[in-house]
Amino acid sequence: MHVAFLNPQGNFDPNDSYWTEHPDFGGQLVYVKEVALAMAALGHRVDIITRQISDDQWPEFAAPLDGYPGHPNARIVRIPCGPPHFLPKEQLWPHLGTGWTAGITGFYQADGGLPDFFTTHYGDGGLAGALLKQQTGVPFTFTGHSLGAQKLDKLHPTPNSLAKIDARFHFKERIFGERLAMNHAARIITSTRQEQMEQYSHRAYHGAVDPAGADHDRFAVIPPGVNRRVFSPEPGPADATVAARIDTALARDLPPERRALPLVLCSSRLDQKKNHIGLVKAFAENADLRRTANLAIAIRGLDNPLQQRAQLKKAEERAIFDDIARLLDEHNLWPAVTSFSLNSQAELAAAYRVTAARGSVFSLTATYEPFGLAPLEAMSCGLPAVVTQNGGPSESLFDAATGKKFGVLVDPANPADIARGLLEALESPETWQYYQLAGIERVISRYTWDRTAEGYLAAIEQAAAHLAKDGTLSVPDYFTHPGPATEIPLSALADLYFQA
Structure with missing residues (x-):
């Protein structure tokens, strides 16, 4: 099977550069890398698709193709997304549905064919997966890692403070992107059943997903793994x-x-x-x-x-x-x-x-x-x-x-x-x-990460065997034609978040 991981934020390279040194280079990258390499070790072709960065401050991420020594089945594929320099994840939204997804389809046309399945990570990867499904028909899984509504909860917004908070964190784009990802995904991956029932039932996601009802069977609980190369009872160098x-x-x-x-x-x-x-x-x-x-x-x-x-x-x-x-x-x-x-x-x-x-x-x-x-x-x-x-x-x-x-x-x-x-x-x-x-x-x-990879493969195979219903939500124009005229109104976010 050929599986592509969509993870536009942060970046990947053989040296795990900048991990833990920047908010976009945290545990999510560890998760994606470990699952991808474990899947590749099981004999599958795996691509980690991320963003190409041409920036003297981030020289590790300029090459369009990269990989991990000793893992011939795994590639790092970097596709341009917006301006060439590094962008924090909050600024990626207007570029995902224009240059990045087009670059992904163009890459695979030249590469000999599309992957069998996309697995998408965080709201930005999930949005890209939903757009690519519309364009190519390739189904996808969605792993949120964290969801925007819970992040917004922690900031204790009021109708009067929402605009200031959104200007910094871009919750309009994030939550509407997450809703599309949840609604159109063939499978939604969570680490625990509690995550499924509590986080995805947030009022901001009503109408996009029903974790306790109609969409219960679209969820797959797949725990992340422990890196047994480091965390084991066997003595280590330190x-x-x-x-x-x-x-x-x-x-x-x-x-x-x-x-x-x-x-x-x-x-x-x-x-x-x-x-x-x-x-x-x-x-x-x-x-x-x-x-x-x-x-x-x-x-x-x-x-x-x-x-x-x-x-x-x-x-x-x-x-x-x-x-x-x-x-x-x-x-x-x-x-x-x-x-x-x-x-x-x-x-x-x-x-x-x-x-x-x-x-x-x-x-x-x-x-x-x-x-x-x-x-x-x-x-x-x-x-x-x-x-x-x-x-x-x-x-x-x-x-x-x-x-x-x-x-x-x-x-x-x-x-x-x-x-x-x-x-x-x-x-x-x-x-x-x-x-x-x-x-x-x-x-x-x-x-273990092997168990996590096996869980992903099982979810992918189940989704492939049972034709998933198409999502019901349409794509906001902003994601395919970004600009002032198509911007998601703050009132739309307020209606979702503050609804009774």
């Missing part, structure tokens, strides 16, 4: 360095009698939603937990993060650590807490292995975690996970059909329940080992 760093931190921060205790490792980014403070409160309020383990907080960039918190660049990050420090002062918790830096995926995986050897656990007490890849990465390294019950972990760490637990779920709003969950995992060597082995088993059986 293990010795990270082990020495952790030992140094323990000697610096903890009294001698506490240094051999297990760690509760928290390695989330500093964000209020990650609820670090809830984990600290669990230690503050439970003497048994304090007797059993130490708390370890790891972030990128600072050797002694809690003591060097004034050096953090973001005010929100400083505020989180200031709140933690006040709680440590109030409850005399400093002798039970350490902090250190982890500066790469390899170092993170090493920390999971090193702390697992101490009988430790991973903890993520976020108020809500849409999918929760980090706990699965820890589990893949042999570190049991104690994590929020809100969101994706409720599906990945628990099998509702069999009742089997692969980790411990806790209520992030309840420090007593967080402590309960941590003590459950730490209470005995036998229980800890059960969760260690169950966690590894869960990842291998369900959460």
